[in-house]
Amino acid sequence: MLLLVVVFKKDSGPGLVPFLTLLGLLVTAVFVVFQFGLEIDTFGGMLVVDGFSTYMSLLLILGGVLTVGLSYDYLQRMNLARGEYYALLLFSISGMMLMTSASDLIVVFLALELLSIPLYVLAAFARPEARSEEAGMKYFLLGAFASGFLLYGVALVYGATGSTAFHEIVAAVAGGLDQPLYLVLGAGLILVGLGFKVAAVPFHMWTPDVYQGAPTPVTAFMALGAKAAGFAALLRVFLVIFPSVSQQLTPVLLWITIATLLVGNLLAIAQNNVKRMLAYSSISHAGFILMAVVAYGNDAARFDVVASALFYLLAFAFASFGSWAVVMALEQREARGLEFSDYAGLGRTHRGLAIAMAIFMLSFTGVPPTLGFAGKFFLFRAVLEGGYVGLAIVGMLASLISAYYYLRLVVVMFMQDGEPQVHRDRWLALTAVGSALATVVLFIFSEPLFSWAAQSVLHLF
Amino acid sequence: MDFILQPLNLVTFFPLLGILALLFLRERKDLSRWVALGTSLVTFGISLWVLSLFDSSNPELQLVINRDWIQVAGWNIKYALGIDGLSVLLVLLTTFLAPISILSTWNAVEDRVRDFMLFFLLLEIGMVGVFLAQDLFLFYIFWEFTLVPMYFLIGIWGGRQRMYAAIKFFLYTMAGSILMLLAILWLGINQGTFYLPDLIASGGIPGDIQYWLFLAFAAAFAIKVPMWPLHSWLPDAHVQAPTAGSVILAGVLLKMATLAVIGIIYGAIVSYAQKDVKKLVAYSSISHLGFVMLGLFALNAQGVEGAILQMVNHGISTGALFLIVGFIYERRHTRELEEFGGLWQVMPLYAVITLIVSLSSMGLPGLNGFVGEFSILLGAWGAGQAGGPLGSIWFTAIAAIGVILAAVYILYMFQAMFLGPVTKKVNETLKDLSWRELAVIVPLLVLIFWIGLYPKPFFDLIHPTVEQFLTIFQNSAVALR
Numbered sequence: 001m002l003l004l005v006v007v008f009k010k011d012s013g014p015g016l017v018p019f020l021t022l023l024g025l026l027v028t029a030v031f032v033v034f035q036f037g038l039e040i041d042t043f044g045g046m047l048v049v050d051g052f053s054t055y056m057s058l059l060l061i062l063g064g065v066l067t068v069g070l071s072y073d074y075l076q077r078m079n080l081a082r083g084e085y086y087a088l089l090l091f092s093i094s095g096m097m098l099m100t101s102a103s104d105l106i107v108v109f110l111a112l113e114l115l116s117i118p119l120y121v122l123a124a125f126a127r128p129e130a131r132s133e134e135a136g137m138k139y140f141l142l143g144a145f146a147s148g149f150l151l152y153g154v155a156l157v158y159g160a161t162g163s164t165a166f167h168e169i170v171a172a173v174a175g176g177l178d179q180p181l182y183l184v185l186g187a188g189l190i191l192v193g194l195g196f197k198v199a200a201v202p203f204h205m206w207t208p209d210v211y212q213g214a215p216t217p218v219t220a221f222m223a224l225g226a227k228a229a230g231f232a233a234l235l236r237v238f239l240v241i242f243p244s245v246s247q248q249l250t251p252v253l254l255w256i257t258i259a260t261l262l263v264g265n266l267l268a269i270a271q272n273n274v275k276r277m278l279a280y281s282s283i284s285h286a287g288f289i290l291m292a293v294v295a296y297g298n299d300a301a302r303f304d305v306v307a308s309a310l311f312y313l314l315a316f317a318f319a320s321f322g323s324w325a326v327v328m329a330l331e332q333r334e335a336r337g338l339e340f341s342d343y344a345g346l347g348r349t350h351r352g353l354a355i356a357m358a359i360f361m362l363s364f365t366g367v368p369p370t371l372g373f374a375g376k377f378f379l380f381r382a383v384l385e386g387g388y389v390g391l392a393i394v395g396m397l398a399s400l401i402s403a404y405y406y407l408r409l410v411v412v413m414f415m416q417d418g419e420p421q422v423h424r425d426r427w428l429a430l431t432a433v434g435s436a437l438a439t440v441v442l443f444i445f446s447e448p449l450f451s452w453a454a455q456s457v458l459h460l461f
Numbered sequence: 462m463d464f465i466l467q468p469l470n471l472v473t474f475f476p477l478l479g480i481l482a483l484l485f486l487r488e489r490k491d492l493s494r495w496v497a498l499g500t501s502l503v504t505f506g507i508s509l510w511v512l513s514l515f516d517s518s519n520p521e522l523q524l525v526i527n528r529d530w531i532q533v534a535g536w537n538i539k540y541a542l543g544i545d546g547l548s549v550l551l552v553l554l555t556t557f558l559a560p561i562s563i564l565s566t567w568n569a570v571e572d573r574v575r576d577f578m579l580f581f582l583l584l585e586i587g588m589v590g591v592f593l594a595q596d597l598f599l600f601y602i603f604w605e606f607t608l609v610p611m612y613f614l615i616g617i618w619g620g621r622q623r624m625y626a627a628i629k630f631f632l633y634t635m636a637g638s639i640l641m642l643l644a645i646l647w648l649g650i651n652q653g654t655f656y657l658p659d660l661i662a663s664g665g666i667p668g669d670i671q672y673w674l675f676l677a678f679a680a681a682f683a684i685k686v687p688m689w690p691l692h693s694w695l696p697d698a699h700v701q702a703p704t705a706g707s708v709i710l711a712g713v714l715l716k717m718a719t720l721a722v723i724g725i726i727y728g729a730i731v732s733y734a735q736k737d738v739k740k741l742v743a744y745s746s747i748s749h750l751g752f753v754m755l756g757l758f759a760l761n762a763q764g765v766e767g768a769i770l771q772m773v774n775h776g777i778s779t780g781a782l783f784l785i786v787g788f789i790y791e792r793r794h795t796r797e798l799e800e801f802g803g804l805w806q807v808m809p810l811y812a813v814i815t816l817i818v819s820l821s822s823m824g825l826p827g828l829n830g831f832v833g834e835f836s837i838l839l840g841a842w843g844a845g846q847a848g849g850p851l852g853s854i855w856f857t858a859i860a861a862i863g864v865i866l867a868a869v870y871i872l873y874m875f876q877a878m879f880l881g882p883v884t885k886k887v888n889e890t891l892k893d894l895s896w897r898e899l900a901v902i903v904p905l906l907v908l909i910f911w912i913g914l915y916p917k918p919f920f921d922l923i924h925p926t927v928e929q930f931l932t933i934f935q936n937s938a939v940a941l942r
Contacts, residue, residue: 347617351576362609367605367606367608367635368601368602368605369602369606377598380642380643380646381649384647389643393643396639396643399635399639400632400636403631404632407628407631411627414613414616415616415617415623415627416624447531447532450531450536451533454533
């Protein structure tokens with residue numbers, strides 16, 4: 001049932017590769033849709049199919065489709081069009097999808113590697129360019145380090161419980177442990193490993209350089225994909241097997257979250273490069289989602305933790321891909337056209353793109369009527385339900401800080417004069433305008449979306 | 462279709478039609494202006510229709526639209542609009558000022574007219590929505606949404622420091638409103654509903670938490686009102702905003718909320734010290750709204766009704782003052798008081814109108830300002846004697862001094878601009894008001910005299926609502942004790 005992954009392997013042709021890729025993704029999406037309402041585990045308990053995994057898989061496929069749309073013209077323009085690109089992309093997506101349904105720590109590790117290794121290569125895909133190589137190298141080194149942490153954590157958990165399968169761990173914890181400390185340490189190390197993937201502070205150092213150096217469509221894909229997969233694993237692992245250690249871990253999570261929120265936002269203020277600004281802003285959004293995770297140990301709030309995190313990821317996905325599309329429309333060769341000042345006058349010369357970008361910025365800030373506002377609203381409820389009023393106030397403060405730098409871009413676009421150089425590309429425009437429309441229209445009809453997210457419950461043991 | 466044609470939906474969202482038209486029309490200045498003017502006039506017409514449907518003897522919410530919106534996972538969010546005596550007045554004021562503001566920009570805005578009108582109509586939707594929303598979630602959406610078009614209006618069409626002013630405006634008001642968002646969330650979680658009538662009926666919130674909730678709401682409202690010491694965004698925003706933006710900001714945005722006192726004297730003194738005419742008017746807004754809060758805190762019928770009327774008055778008088786400043790700015794492109802002098806000889810019509818509006822803003826009997834201020838002082842005095850929340854009649858005394866100071870700063874402005882000989886050569890050739898400008902200002906003058914001489918219909922409209930509000934308040938105050 002879950003071997004859909006294999007569907008992907010048929011490409012490496014010339015011009016029709018992107019088309020095949022899209023087809024593969026859509027076929028997979030159909031398969032995933034058939035999984036609605038299922039709740040089963042397969043492969044001897046290594047994988048699980050539930051509402052959570054279907055939601056996340058569809059989100060990731062959406063991300064994949066948008067990435068292909070963004071990439072095609074860009075790669076040609078930047079002389080990067082090579083078939084491997086799409087193959088790597090697909091490998092990475094399958095890794096991510098595997099991650100969303102992993103129910104064994106070993107599978108979590110495998111999926112992490114499967115999604116990361118193609119990403120290392122993709123980050124360095126603009127090879128002769130030093131920045132891109134640097135990005136790939138940095139990402140690889142730190143990523144490998146993170147995997148080490150994760151693996152060590154898995155080992156410790158195994159030491160404490162005698163198993164890596166979720167259901168056996170749950171059973172072992174319920175039966176009492178000889179060395180509960182190992183479990184706590186293991187959970188902490190797993191948190192570190194996954195923290196790298198979602199770019200939480202203090203494990204965020206790689207993010208700005210990698211986001212800036214990698215080819216922009218790859219960055220767009222990473223910003224959503226790696227983050228979504230990381231959170232999928234984080235939510236599943238913590239909610240399913242670590243509720244018992246929530247007492248020890250919640251303070252750690254709390255401080256990581258606060259640091260992520262503040263550092264991400266404060267550093268973003270100082271940026272003059274749009275790619276870097278978006279990188280820091282994506283760190284801060286990881287912080288927002290982490291806010292929900294903090295409350296994971298609270299039984300009353302658990303339900304909303306998952307639902308609001310999933311919904312926020314969706315809201316983030318549209319705004320993120322849309323804004324990267326606008327960035328790519330303005331990007332010139334050799335990493336030019338990425339400064340704030342290059343956006344001056346966009347509101348006059350290219351109204352559609354500028355308005356779309358303004359909508360994304362407002363959505364990131366959390367101003368109605370955008371999906372980002374609904375996302376934050378639901379998120380803050382989960383936090384308040386968990387009883388973390390202080391954290392909610394920090395989150396509000398962080399939104400306020402973020403308003404400053406998001407608005408700065410809007411100011412530059414609409415209120416300063418200039419002659420921005422914009423590359424005309426139908427796909428980019430379509431992605432940008434489509435995402436902008438989705439951001440506003442889906443807000444008005446957010447009930448079905450949210451109820452879908454709310455039904456995407458985790459399969460517990 | 463039935464749903465869309467509900468009167469309150471129409472009055473809120475009708476400008477959307479104009480916005481759509483503007484989005485797809487070509488950039489032609491006159492066409493954009495006419496579309497916007499037509500849209501706002503029709504909206505005003507719809508609000509008159511709403512007024513005719515409104516039964517002023519009934520203190521309950523009327524014309525209620527109440528639909529489930531987001532009802533999953535324990536959320537109970539409704540799409541609810543309703544109107545009472547208070548909001549009907551404010552909606553009328555909003556829709557009345559909108560076409561006037563648009564007319565006033567006819568020559569002032571030459572750059573990107575279409576976008577200007579688009580944002581202006583968006584702003585109108587947001588403001589009417591704020592007055593009508595009966596669900597806190599919906600209320601917050603409209604409330605926060607008004608920030609966006611206002612931000613663009615200030616930032617694109619404003620004066621020299623417009624970008625600074627725009628960001629300052631946005632950050633200040635957002636800082637306030639996110640606190641309110643937390644309070645709204647808390648209410649929603651603990652009371653299980655965001656629907657205002659239900660929230661009022663349910664009660665049962667512990668006293669100390671009420672205190673925090675009140676502070677959170679108060680912060681949001683106080684910044685927007687704007688109350689001292691949170692007022693510092695306002696003069697910047699006003700001075701930088703284009704005239705139409707100022708009118709709306711003064712007329713409506715500032716009243717989206719109202720709470721607390723100190724501003725009166727402070728506003729009066731600071732405005733005396735101002736050199737820029739527009740800044741002067743802006744500071745006088747601060748002190749006017751101080752009055753409104755004094756009236757509200759008197760918590761008796763005279764005080765509260767006076768406060769509400771004063772909000773409308775402030776919208777009319779200050780709006781008119783901004784328009785007047787705008788007229789002269791279009792001619793001279795400066796607002797420094799020193800630049801003018803002796804204008805009476807050059808522009809007699811303009812001078813007379815300015816005099817009337819200034820006197821109305823000062824509270825001369827027979828004009829609108831007097832009715833509101835008098836009623837407020839009466840209420841505050843009564844509350845002071847009864848040992849009400851204001852505690853002492855001293856508040857009233859201090860506020861009365863505020864009235865005198867108001868007279869000082871307004872007369873100072875008038876004297877400097879109009880009396881004496883013509884001081885500058887450029888001013889000798891200025892033209893008096895045109896027909897278009899008269900069409901803009903005359904409706905406001907009519908209202909100034911109407912409210913001043915025969916305020917009864919306005920009081921009748923708000924009286925039942927105020928009575929009911931006071932009863933509810935008394936009951937819950939008793940319950941708390």
